[in-house]
Amino acid sequence: MNTATREAYGNTLVELIDKNKDVVVLDADLAHATKTLKFSQKCPERFFNMGIAEADMIGTAAGLATCGKIPFASTFAVFATGRAFDQVRNTVCYPNLNVKIVGSHAGITVGPDGGSHEAIEDIAIMRSLPDMSVIVPSDDVEARAAVLAAAEIKGPMYLRMARVASPTYHKEDYVFEFGKGELVKDGKDVTIIATGIMVPKALEAARALAEDGIEAQVVNIHTIKPLDEKMVVECAKKTGRVITVEEATVYGGLGSAVCEVLSDKYPVPVRRIGVQDKFGKSGDPDKLLEEYGLTSKKIMETAQKMLRGE
């Protein structure tokens, strides 16, 4: 409850020890942080620390996958997707191998470590790869469900986990549907499509907007790719106004994905809330979220502006 998605990831890997004998785990000297440590302690024969060598880790995972293993390769999101991008592209996606790349500590909520460690571009670059699926869980319950699903679904996958704890809003019996958007709250005036830790903030904003007489719809898109285009279009048809929210750059991630679909199928105004093409920096995670405009207040103000026709 109310734990970070990276915690849930680590715990679910331990569940998978018995649930799926083909699952193996790799890390790049960050097992304490990524939470693969528990798996490594309980099942050392299926855990491989590759040291500070992310490219090697991804390649090794690919080799394991060619022999029927289901590797979960973990490191910080910025290194998993950036440093090892060629490996992800050419050795995982191009041959369409069953490797799950788990990028932890994504977004600016990494906090004190600063910009070099704060991945804002990871969703965008993973999304650009053919045959890659991209999942961003929004709470610990969903993270568990997503990791369990990832072990069952064939093909390259990128899962994005957060460093910081965020409020749990899914019930224990939540059913995760890969590739489907989740209508968390219905409404008719504006649609807020959010992902990851921004979903609880979207819900907060919706509650505040309701007091203002504005009925906001909140949609959780955990599967950025393949995107639930049908749902996105249905929401746009219902409200005519869309706001996207992500702890990532506004270039290329969820917001862009939504714009692509709507401009093609049902053009409506879309406002993208996210990191406005700036690198992250050091600081307290909550203060950084404030500074970068990733708050329920910002969502609320954006909705109000849209309704005023601004």
Next chain:
Amino acid sequence: MQCKVLLVKDMSNVKEMAKQMRIDIIEEVAAAGSGHPGGSLSVTDIMAALYFDKMNIDPKNPKWEDRDRLVLSKGHVAPALYAALAEKGYFDREDLKTLRKNDSFLQGHPDMKKTPGVDVSTGSLGQGLSIANGMALAGRMNCKNYYVYVILGDGEIQEGQVWEAAMSSAHYKLDHVIAFLDFNGLQIDGTNEEVMNVNPVDEKFRSFGWNVQVIDGHDCDAISAAVDEAKKKAGKPNIIICKTVKGKGVSFMENEVGWHGTAPNAEQAAKALEELRAI
């Protein structure tokens, strides 16, 4: 009187296959109008020794779980791999002339999704050893005894990932990884020494915890013996550094930088084939 009977392995079949593969390579690349003849010809004897002597494989069953694997880390010499696979019976020899063409199952660089017998897709240099390590780790976990052969290029070892993987091979004691270095001394912009010196290669691998052998990469007997030697050593990965000649077998290609990635025209191909057939 005592008689010593020395059993000498008959490698004549391997030599025949190598000769045929060189012919295949020239025909492939000429038909494609592009490709990498130089490196394909330097690696041919290694490839022939593997496919026609050492590897435990079944062309009727390319996905056989217990098979030996080959990772062609220097993926651009796909023509040599395709020649070996065709001659071994994974697909029809006739198909070799479709190399690099639209809708061909023989892509410019090895594509495991399309070509039977290709164990993994490669092309971006420096990645194959990592993949081979993964295959070997899986083999160990699954209690299999297969070997994983990896072929690296000399320019390729300039890629840092090769050394990440070399560390891993030793750390995880992957004695079922047997690597070959196709050491022809040339790359695209010049010789290794001109572009980015890689020497001393043997010392580098030794210091990374590998067993190292250095042989003539065009001597099939030596290649075979080196593999046997490698298999005797437990607990450490093996590399067989093969001194080779880029463009081997075609007089005007031998040791020429320019033949790295250029296809012979019709006239040049005819001359090359004439030479190769006369071997």
